[in-house]
Amino acid sequence: MRVLPVGRRALLVEVESTGRAQALHAELVRLREAGELPEVEEIVPAAVTVLLDGLEDPRALAERLRGWDVPAAVPAGSAAVVLPVRYDGPDLAEVAALWGVDEEEVAAVHSRTEFRVAFCGFAPGFGYLTGLPEELGVPRRAVPRTAVPPGSVGLAGPYTGVYPRTSPGGWQLIGRTDAVLWDVSREPAALLAPGTRVRFEAVP
Amino acid sequence: MTGAGVLEVVRPGALTTVQDLGRVGLAHLGVPRSGALDAPAHRLANRLVGNPAGAATLETTVTGCAVRPDRAVAVAVTGAPCPVRIDGRPAPWGAAVRVPGGAVLEVGAARAGVRSYLAVAGGVAVEPVLGSRSTDLLSGLGPAPLSAGTPLPVGPASGPAPWALPGTAAAAPGPPTGELVLPLVLGPRDDWFTGAALRTLARAAYRVSAESNRVGLRTEGPSPERARGGELPSEGMVTGAVQVPPGGGPVVFLADHPTTGGYPVVGVVPGEALAAAAQAVPGLPVRFVPLRR
Numbered sequence: 008m009r010v011l012p013v014g015r016r017a018l019l020v021e022v023e024s025t026g027r028a029q030a031l032h033a034e035l036v037r038l039r040e041a042g043e044l045p046e047v048e049e050i051v052p053a054a055v056t057v058l059l060d061g062l063e064d065p066r067a068l069a070e071r072l073r074g075w076d077v078p079a080a081v082p083a084g085s086a087a088v089v090l091p092v093r094y095d096g097p098d099l100a101e102v103a104a105l106w107g108v109d110e111e112e113v114a115a116v117h118s119r120t121e122f123r124v125a126f127c128g129f130a131p132g133f134g135y136l137t138g139l140p141e142e143l144g145v146p147r148r149a150v151p152r153t154a155v156p157p158g159s160v161g162l163a164g165p166y167t168g169v170y171p172r173t174s175p176g177g178w179q180l181i182g183r184t185d186a187v188l189w190d191v192s193r194e195p196a197a198l199l200a201p202g203t204r205v206r207f208e209a210v211p
Numbered sequence: 212m213t214g215a216g217v218l219e220v221v222r223p224g225a226l227t228t229v230q231d232l233g234r235v236g237l238a239h240l241g242v243p244r245s246g247a248l249d250a251p252a253h254r255l256a257n258r259l260v261g262n263p264a265g266a267a268t269l270e271t272t273v274t275g276c277a278v279r280p281d282r283a284v285a286v287a288v289t290g291a292p293c294p295v296r297i298d299g300r301p302a303p304w305g306a307a308v309r310v311p312g313g314a315v316l317e318v319g320a321a322r323a324g325v326r327s328y329l330a331v332a333g334g335v336a337v338e339p340v341l342g343s344r345s346t347d348l349l350s351g352l353g354p355a356p357l358s359a360g361t362p363l364p365v366g367p368a369s370g371p372a373p374w375a376l377p378g379t380a381a382a383a384p385g386p387p388t389g390e391l392v393l394p395l396v397l398g399p400r401d402d403w404f405t406g407a408a409l410r411t412l413a414r415a416a417y418r419v420s421a422e423s424n425r426v427g428l429r430t431e432g433p434s435p436e437r438a439r440g441g442e443l444p445s446e447g448m449v450t451g452a453v454q455v456p457p458g459g460g461p462v463v464f465l466a467d468h469p470t471t472g473g474y475p476v477v478g479v480v481p482g483e484a485l486a487a488a489a490q491a492v493p494g495l496p497v498r499f500v501p502l503r504r
Binding site for chain 1: 235236237238239240241242340341350351352396398399444445446447448449451452469470471472476478479480481482
């Protein structure tokens with residue numbers, strides 16, 4: 008684990024893997040809720056890091072973190088969010104070819120995978136979901152689409168993601184869900200947050 | 212909510228947005244902080260009219276704006292210095308001013324700097340979204356930028372009558388002139404750059420790009436050379452982070468910056484220096500002053 012200062016009010020904690028970053032994030036959130044972490048404005052997990060922003064004394068916390076043993080596994084947490092998906096995306100055939108299977112098998116593999124939100128970004132409510140085995144990673148599209156409709160389920164690199172709203176995007180689209188990923192009039196606004204477990208359910 | 216009045220937008224200007232101190236604690240969901248780019252100017256404007264610091268103000272961009280209150284209100288304009296007029300008559304900038312009901316308050320074009328702040332006693336009382344009234348132009352949260360004819364609700368004034376407040380002269384440092392000097396606390400990814408790159412960063416003649424916006428202050432100039440290839444896995448970004456995209460000058464992240472990003476951050480401009488960045492006009496020379504941690 009490396010602890011890197013970021014400016015004068017933040018720390019970036021870097022670990023070996025996305026799984027470790029998820030575990031570290033869960034542990035930091037647990038400590039904050041238990042009142043055992045100094046005041047911090049933001050705890051932002053990402054691929055292999057967790058950012059702590061808005062710290063009064065980053066040096067002191069850095070010292071404390073350097074002696075830390077992060078639990079290797081993420082706590083199971085609450086029940087999985089289930090997203091119904093029609094696996095009929097415009098890039099389904101492309102992904103099937105990349106995986107060396109037929110289109111039905113893409114849907115079967117994807118819908119029996121246990122996913123977890125590793126981190127959010129790109130747009131409010133957009134989660135980067137991990138869970139697919141490494142060898143099923145796919146490249147982004149060479150030419151991004153200018154408008155991807157909301158609810159589109161896409162793959163890029165090791166991640167699966169669902170577009171919360173219409174936006175440009177280069178992910179390979181395999182299907183679409185009617186679930187509302189982001190709604191500011193709802194509490195919570197984000198259906199998916201870091202640590203949320205997710206399953207996709209194939210629907211006709 | 213019981214409004215205490217309404218401002219009608221007479222002239223929205225090039226880009227005028229509602230801003231407060233932003234959305235805190237939601238970065239892990241991909242929600243940018245947002246909020247006033249020149250936070251000291253926003254706070255000063257609020258103080259001048261007796262508002263708490265978190266009351267929403269209007270942030271203009273270069274060309275100002277004009278509004279018409281439906282009843283008498285106290286206002287103050289700070290940030291980028293500009294002419295202020297009430298029904299055509301000159302009024303002071305950087306001080307609390309009374310605008311009669313039905314009169315047009317004109318916030319003129321910036322004489323220097325980029326962004327002026329208009330505070331109204333009681334604050335702009337549009338409905339908050341996720342705890343803030345700020346317009347976030349990256350993710351489209353909060354009210355849309357002002358357009359002509361839009362009614363903006365004003366909250367009930369809470370503080371004492373502004374004219375009773377002492378020290379109404381604006382003592383802010385003002386927009387940068389001649390040069391924008393940005394201290395740069397190196398890291399967390401300065402090791403992705405060569406020593407030559409760090410010298411380039413310190414010595415090159417960068418200029419503020421016209422592509423700058425609320426997301427970032429973009430610069431034109433040499434791209435500091437990386438010491439290593441490959442891609443950095445996405446990581447959390449702070450306000451003030453200086454990213455170096457390939458083939459371009461450094462970008463300083465401002466209030467509407469994305470919460471995660473994949474370009475290495477060579478250093479971070481401390482918060483107290485960002486007000487100047489928010490007021491730097493296109494073409495202004497930029498000098499980064501790298502500081503070892």
